[in-house]
Amino acid sequence: MKSARTGAVRGRGSSQRRFELKWGLIFISPWVLGFFIFFLVPMVSSLGFSLFDFNLSAVGAHKFIGLENWKRAVLKDTEVPLAVLKTFAFAGISLPISFLFALTLALVLNSSLLRGKSFFRALFYLPAMIPFVGTVMIWYGVLNQHAGWINQIIESVTGFKATGSNGIQWLQSVNLVYLSFTWIGLWGIGNMVMTFIAGLQKVPTELYEAATVDGAGWGTRLTRITLPMITPIIFYNLILAIIGTMQFFLVPYVINRGDGTPAGMTNFIMVYFYRQSFNYFNMGYGAVIAWIIFIIAMLFTVVLFTTQKRWVYYMGEK
Amino acid sequence: MGSPAGNLAVTPSRNRASTPAVVVMRIKQVTFFLGILIVLAVFLLPLAYGVFTSLKTEFQLSAVGAPVLPSSLEQFENGGKSYDVYSVPMPDGTTKRLALVEKGRESSKFVDPTRPDAGLIDWKGAWRALNASWRIDLRWVNFVTAWKTIDFLRLLLNTIMYACISTIGAVCSASFVAYGFSRFNFPFKGAAFLVLMATIVLPPSVTLIPTYSFYFSIHWVGTWLPIIIPTFFSNAYNVFLIRQFMMGIPRELDEAAKIDGASPLQTFFSIIVPQAVPALIVVMLFHFFFCWNDFFGPLIYLAGQPGRFPISVGLTKFFNMYVRQNSLVQASALISTAIPICIFIFAQKYLTQGIVVTGVEK
Numbered sequence A: 001m002k003s004a005r006t007g008a009v010r011g012r013g014s015s016q017r018r019f020e021l022k023w024g025l026i027f028i029s030p031w032v033l034g035f036f037i038f039f040l041v042p043m044v045s046s047l048g049f050s051l052f053d054f055n056l057s058a059v060g061a062h063k064f065i066g067l068e069n070w071k072r073a074v075l076k077d078t079e080v081p082l083a084v085l086k087t088f089a090f091a092g093i094s095l096p097i098s099f100l101f102a103l104t105l106a107l108v109l110n111s112s113l114l115r116g117k118s119f120f121r122a123l124f125y126l127p128a129m130i131p132f133v134g135t136v137m138i139w140y141g142v143l144n145q146h147a148g149w150i151n152q153i154i155e156s157v158t159g160f161k162a163t164g165s166n167g168i169q170w171l172q173s174v175n176l177v178y179l180s181f182t183w184i185g186l187w188g189i190g191n192m193v194m195t196f197i198a199g200l201q202k203v204p205t206e207l208y209e210a211a212t213v214d215g216a217g218w219g220t221r222l223t224r225i226t227l228p229m230i231t232p233i234i235f236y237n238l239i240l241a242i243i244g245t246m247q248f249f250l251v252p253y254v255i256n257r258g259d260g261t262p263a264g265m266t267n268f269i270m271v272y273f274y275r276q277s278f279n280y281f282n283m284g285y286g287a288v289i290a291w292i293i294f295i296i297a298m299l300f301t302v303v304l305f306t307t308q309k310r311w312v313y314y315m316g317e318k
Numbered sequence B: 001m002g003s004p005a006g007n008l009a010v011t012p013s014r015n016r017a018s019t020p021a022v023v024v025m026r027i028k029q030v031t032f033f034l035g036i037l038i039v040l041a042v043f044l045l046p047l048a049y050g051v052f053t054s055l056k057t058e059f060q061l062s063a064v065g066a067p068v069l070p071s072s073l074e075q076f077e078n079g080g081k082s083y084d085v086y087s088v089p090m091p092d093g094t095t096k097r098l099a100l101v102e103k104g105r106e107s108s109k110f111v112d113p114t115r116p117d118a119g120l121i122d123w124k125g126a127w128r129a130l131n132a133s134w135r136i137d138l139r140w141v142n143f144v145t146a147w148k149t150i151d152f153l154r155l156l157l158n159t160i161m162y163a164c165i166s167t168i169g170a171v172c173s174a175s176f177v178a179y180g181f182s183r184f185n186f187p188f189k190g191a192a193f194l195v196l197m198a199t200i201v202l203p204p205s206v207t208l209i210p211t212y213s214f215y216f217s218i219h220w221v222g223t224w225l226p227i228i229i230p231t232f233f234s235n236a237y238n239v240f241l242i243r244q245f246m247m248g249i250p251r252e253l254d255e256a257a258k259i260d261g262a263s264p265l266q267t268f269f270s271i272i273v274p275q276a277v278p279a280l281i282v283v284m285l286f287h288f289f290f291c292w293n294d295f296f297g298p299l300i301y302l303a304g305q306p307g308r309f310p311i312s313v314g315l316t317k318f319f320n321m322y323v324r325q326n327s328l329v330q331a332s333a334l335i336s337t338a339i340p341i342c343i344f345i346f347a348q349k350y351l352t353q354g355i356v357v358t359g360v361e362k
Helices: A002-008 A010-049 A068-076 A079-109 A117-129 A132-142 A149-158 A177-186 A190-202 A205-213 A218-229 A231-246 A250-256 A269-279 A283-311 B002-006 B012-054 B058-062 B141-149 B152-183 B189-201 B204-217 B225-233 B236-247 B251-259 B264-275 B277-293 B296-301 B311-321 B326-360
Strands: A052-054 A062-064 B071-073 B075-078 B081-089 B095-102 B107-111 B121-124 B134-136
Touching: A010 A052, A010 A283, A010 B152, A010 B189, A010 B204, A010 B225, A010 B264, A052 A068, A052 A283, A068 A079, A068 A283, A079 A117, A079 A177, A079 A190, A079 A231, A079 A269, A079 A283, A117 A190, A117 B012, A117 B326, A132 A177, A132 A250, A132 B012, A132 B311, A132 B326, A149 B012, A177 A250, A190 A218, A190 A231, A190 B326, A205 A218, A218 A231, A231 A283, A231 B189, A250 A269, A250 B311, A269 A283, A269 B204, A283 B189, A283 B204, B012 B141, B012 B326, B058 B071, B058 B326, B081 B107, B141 B152, B141 B326, B152 B189, B152 B225, B152 B236, B152 B264, B152 B277, B152 B311, B189 B236, B204 B225, B204 B296, B225 B296, B236 B277, B236 B326, B251 B264, B264 B277, B277 B311, B277 B326, B296 B311, B311 B326
Parallel strands: none
Antiparallel strands: A052 A062, B071 B134, B075 B081, B081 B095, B095 B107, B107 B121
């Protein structure tokens, strides 16, 4: 049928092609324009900016300094590598906890044992609807050392003196602040849980039936069927989570205006980028930091994409 | 459940075997349910804290031994004066709620609020050691105070202005682009779509400095324009979502319109858009929540323009200033939550669908 069509009306075929090209481009033109204006040109000029000593607060004063900004960021300014390390450390704590929590929650909310699924799903999703600044304000109160409920509950249940000036300093202790930020982040986890649940529902039930017949227990079914089958969704969420964590900014900014409290622990790379670019208006240096964020995020993305053949299972392939 | 099985009592052995299994199942279900209920309670505990705190007085928040529920000290009014009420242990072993009239170091004078004419009761002991008597008192006025202090109406109008204009931009541009990708064949279409998808993993910070400097040079910094205009050029998530949906609309519909002489634009508006309404609603909702939460853009572009702040930035500034007035902080956080949660309740189905499409059908 295909050959008959192309053979019979060759002339119409090429006009058809021109027609499709014309209208296709017309329809996608908003994106093409936007891509050039808001992505490609700024990205390239960002590289150019990084070669200048350029400060917006002193108008007209920009000077070409070559790789000076890059040297400063990589070799001289210890804040940059430290901020990257802090971001990694936070990611090392927050990503495993968030993923474990989201996965467990999804398994539970999808379990055949659970009655009232939609009720639980809606309520576990509810905090994701709260504006994130509001979330931080609520958690700031509940984690308060003296009057916060967390410390008061710990004290009344265990008897350990959690409140008071020697109590648990969730947001001021160097050891606890990443953990506290992770708890706060769990309130925004709803979307991840939803995607996991959707993934779990797509696992063919025959697989479980066959495994049960073969005598596989709950743990075997989880590690041999469930987890491999939802690796594409883990992969997708992992990429988004890594990009998001590299740009982790809102929580430290709302809680302490990005001043790094306690002891510089919350000087994440995005916080430092904001300070250099929009407090000091060092636009050239800011561009370097932005590129460092970009390079690191891309490195992780590339590693994930190249290793996905080994651990991500796509249904229908092979 | 057991009794109807009785008239079928042909195989008692099997019956006996299944009943305990059912019971075990039920027990499992109930413990599972209760366990998750507890987890849910812990998960939502901060929300309860926020609600309770927002209804308390600052006095209660700093008072030692204050109850968990929003309360105020019980007062006894007599002769134009008000007195605090305390729980007073009496010599006969009972505890009475008495109003403290005259404070003394070793003994104080009380009066029984229920029988004020019975005269003063002399009580020996230090009144400071007594527990004050609290009475439930919900301070709804905190919400009014927070609303006024923060000038919430203005934040709300700014946010709604932003959300409405940019939602129009986002939905129109994304459906346009999605139609282009789903219905027309042109060279490098696959590659272009890949590039579009790749912008999802691009950290926005990398383009920020040049765009900011550009907006600065054309005097757009300090206005909403740098935040609103880019939404008119579509975004990868929205395009993906609408495209997925459009691929499911039968092509026969477009073909029929084409045979009738409709141009692609006419087809788009008269056939495709009406069919794609569910997807457009999802994108609208997502974009609305995105606007409600959008923080970094307004923070840098509207810096120093408090009259133009959206809720997210306005709340942050308020929080930094009034951090010690926790009841107001919690009240304002809850006010900001009201509209998104209302929308969530009515549009839950659409939202879940959208999340599933973007997250699973890659």
